[in-house]
Amino acid sequence: MDDQSICIDELSSTSDSISIPLPSKSLQLPTLPQSLCRLGSSTSVILDCEGGIKAEPRKLPSSKYKGVVPQPNGRWGVQIYEKHQRVWIGTFNAEDEAAMAYDVAVKRFRGQDAVTNFKQRSDTEDCGLEAFFLNSHSKDEIVDMLRKHAYYEELERYKRRYFHANGDGKRVSMMEALGDPSRLGRAAMACHILFQKEVTPSDVGKLNRFVIPKQHAEKHFPLRNLTSPTTSKGALLNFIDSGGKVWRFRYSYWNSSHSYVLTRGWTRFVKEKSLRAGDIVSFYQSAGPEKQLHINCMRRSRLSRARPVHPVQIVRLFGVDIFKVSATGGGRDSDDG
DNA sequence: CATTGTGTTGAC
DNA sequence: TCAACACAATGG
Numbered sequence: 001m002d003d004q005s006i007c008i009d010e011l012s013s014t015s016d017s018i019s020i021p022l023p024s025k026s027l028q029l030p031t032l033p034q035s036l037c038r039l040g041s042s043t044s045v046i047l048d049c050e051g052g053i054k055a056e057p058r059k060l061p062s063s064k065y066k067g068v069v070p071q072p073n074g075r076w077g078v079q080i081y082e083k084h085q086r087v088w089i090g091t092f093n094a095e096d097e098a099a100m101a102y103d104v105a106v107k108r109f110r111g112q113d114a115v116t117n118f119k120q121r122s123d124t125e126d127c128g129l130e131a132f133f134l135n136s137h138s139k140d141e142i143v144d145m146l147r148k149h150a151y152y153e154e155l156e157r158y159k160r161r162y163f164h165a166n167g168d169g170k171r172v173s174m175m176e177a178l179g180d181p182s183r184l185g186r187a188a189m190a191c192h193i194l195f196q197k198e199v200t201p202s203d204v205g206k207l208n209r210f211v212i213p214k215q216h217a218e219k220h221f222p223l224r225n226l227t228s229p230t231t232s233k234g235a236l237l238n239f240i241d242s243g244g245k246v247w248r249f250r251y252s253y254w255n256s257s258h259s260y261v262l263t264r265g266w267t268r269f270v271k272e273k274s275l276r277a278g279d280i281v282s283f284y285q286s287a288g289p290e291k292q293l294h295i296n297c298m299r300r301s302r303l304s305r306a307r308p309v310h311p312v313q314i315v316r317l318f319g320v321d322i323f324k325v326s327a328t329g330g331g332r333d334s335d336d337g
Numbered sequence: 338c339a340t341t342g343t344g345t346t347g348a349c
Numbered sequence: 350t351c352a353a354c355a356c357a358a359t360g361g
Contacts, residue, residue, distance in 0.1 A: 062352075069352060073340060081350050088342055 063095055065117045067102030078146070080105045087139075090147035101146045108134045108142045133158045194220045194283040198300070201277040204270050210249075210262040210281075217260035220283070221251060237262075239283070239295035247295060273297050 060070035069077045071091055076098035078089035089105050092098040099117040106114045112131055121127055133155055134142060145151040195216040203210045212221065223235060234252025241247060250264035269275070275297055284294040 060353080066351085071341075072355095075340085077342070079342085079352085084350085086343080086351090091341065 063098070065095060065099035065102065066115070067106065067117075068095060068098045078102050078105070080109055082109055087143060088147075089143060090149070092149075101151070104134070104146060104151055105142065107131075108137075108139055129159060130155060194285055196280055196282045199275060199277060199279050199281055199297075204275050204277055204279075206267075208263060208267040210266050212251075212260045212262065214258075214260060216283075220285070221260070223251070223253060223260075234263075237293060239293045241295055269295075276300075 060072065063070060063076060067078055067080055067089070069079060071077050075091050075093055076095050077091050078098045078101045080087050080089060080102065087105075087109075089101050092101060103116040103118055103120075106116060107120075112127075137145075142151070145154050195213070197213060197216075199210070221237070234250050237249055237251045239247045239249065247269055248265050249262040249269070251260070251262055253260050275281070276299075278300040279297055280300065281295065281297045284296070286292045286294065
């Protein structure tokens, strides 16, 4: 039951060509995850083909990693699927290297919370930077880097810029880290803010409803032509929070109070987020064909107390809120909420 | 020529 | 969506 009947033709004198020695240090891969040192690629075992001398059908050893497929020459191909179509990520000598390439691709294609082969780093700053780097490039660009085995080189280059600007130990904002404004422009397009609201006591009370200011509702959530299933009872809208969790609310118009509201599911959100009156709830939408809606909330703090919530520009990127404070304001900006 | 990565199919 | 398989396209 063990085998997948892996028979490698050893007809040729080239003993086993399957186990590829890791290219000692082909590229300084960033701290290969510990978890990958198991089983390895020891699939060079030759299973006895009972009595059979017949030439075996060269069966390629399948990879234990997602998105990784064996190549006839013992190398490993990487592919990801999107919209019924395969996107080829490239070929790699090491199976682990291939698996990591898939992880990079899948994070770019499906977001930070996508299923990956390896456990992702827990370093917040590092992850934030990589997320930013990833999403500052198109999918094509990322795929190109991976194909050319230049992704980590490029990423390190980007990080060096960041840490250099940060040389004296002072923290800099993501804004500054970007350096290239055009990059920010493109990245910011990935997700833009629709509107914010300071929640009222009744929004977090027992009514299980959140009132969306009419102007914002009609502008961003027109009930008429929503793509979601819309009935007389309203529509179901999905929102993704900063942790990648999906929240589904019923969205409808209450004739009695002439207001647009989120109802079913709202209390659950309030409870999990420990939402309190005065907190700020923000709504975002990703650009592109997806138009995915996002929701995020934050404790009333310096931000909203100093000002009536309005004057601060916020761009939410990849789970990170980026605050652009007017130069005339505090003078220095700071991230780290 | 070696190798890539596309065409295709069938499972989940 | 996904990988297994076959093999045409690729390019050095």
